[in-house]
Amino acid sequence: MAAVTIVTGFLGAGKTTRVNSWLADYPRGDVAVIVNEVGAIGIDGELLAGRARTIVEITGGCVCCVTHGELVRALQSITDAKRILVETSGAASPAAVIRAMRDADVLLDGIVTVVDATRLDELRDIDLAQEQIGYADVLVLSHADEAPEATLTNGVAVVTREHESLEQLLARRTGELPPPPPASSHAIETLALTLDGEVDEDRFAAFMEEEVARFSGRLFRIKGIVSVAGLEPRMLVQGVADHVDVTFLPNGPRTSRLVLVGFGLDAEPLRTAFARVSA
Secondary structure (H helix, E strand, O other), X not given: OOEEEEEEXXXXXXXXXXXXXXXXXXXXXXXXXXXXXXXXXXXXXXXXXXXXXXXXXXXXXXXXXXXHHHHHHHHHHOOOOOEEEEEOOOOOOHHHHHHXXXXXXXXXXXXXXXXXXXHHHHHOOOHHHHHHHHOOOEEEEEOHHXXXXXXXXXXXXXXXXXXXXXXXXXXXXXXXXXXXXXXXXXXXXXXXXXXXXXXXXXXXXXXXXXXXXXXHHHEEEEEEEEOEOOOOOEEEEEEXXXXXXXXXXXXXXXXXXXEEEEOOOOXXXXXXXXXXXXX
């Protein structure tokens, strides 16, 4: 099964330029690209065609709504690529694209959001741009040389200004979590929950199923590294919207941290409930 990476970002962020540079790192037969453009005529697919195994252009509507079914069929039709890149239109909500991944029964391997570093102040007031940032596993700052002081984080993502390969960026996601971002007045909230010790497995499961689940409609991302009493490897908890996966990391510091990214989060009850999962 091919790994699927969503490349999103607001209008004019530089997604196609970055996808084109990433394709140069792969043999031509390894990667398929699905490009969504809201207009009736596609342009970006032609720009990428020389480097990809397969190009599927979806035009005439956004894959997050009008052409959702077309995206599902395109994903199901590509069976021989090692990786599929889905470049969304700048007007697409990542949440609906993720639902298409599930409908197509394919593996979502990561969400990369490209952000124009020169437009950060403007983007903070655009709900869709904030949503795209909130979902990111990897935040790529384009035009970073024009805004050397610009900083951005969602509390869980790898952030880069460099032209690293896509594989390098995705590989770095399993490292330690970044420090919590400073408080901000814009829509995205990042809540870091910490314990200086291990968690009880049953109490932690109940916390995820009962406390965190109450905010499922308002969560973009969940990421945590959790030490469970009686279990040597640490759990890497990663969630997108209402879907959570657990994998394992080598033994390390016996501390536990969970980061929630969303909006309308009720911080104090969540902190109180997380404190009770201690072993």
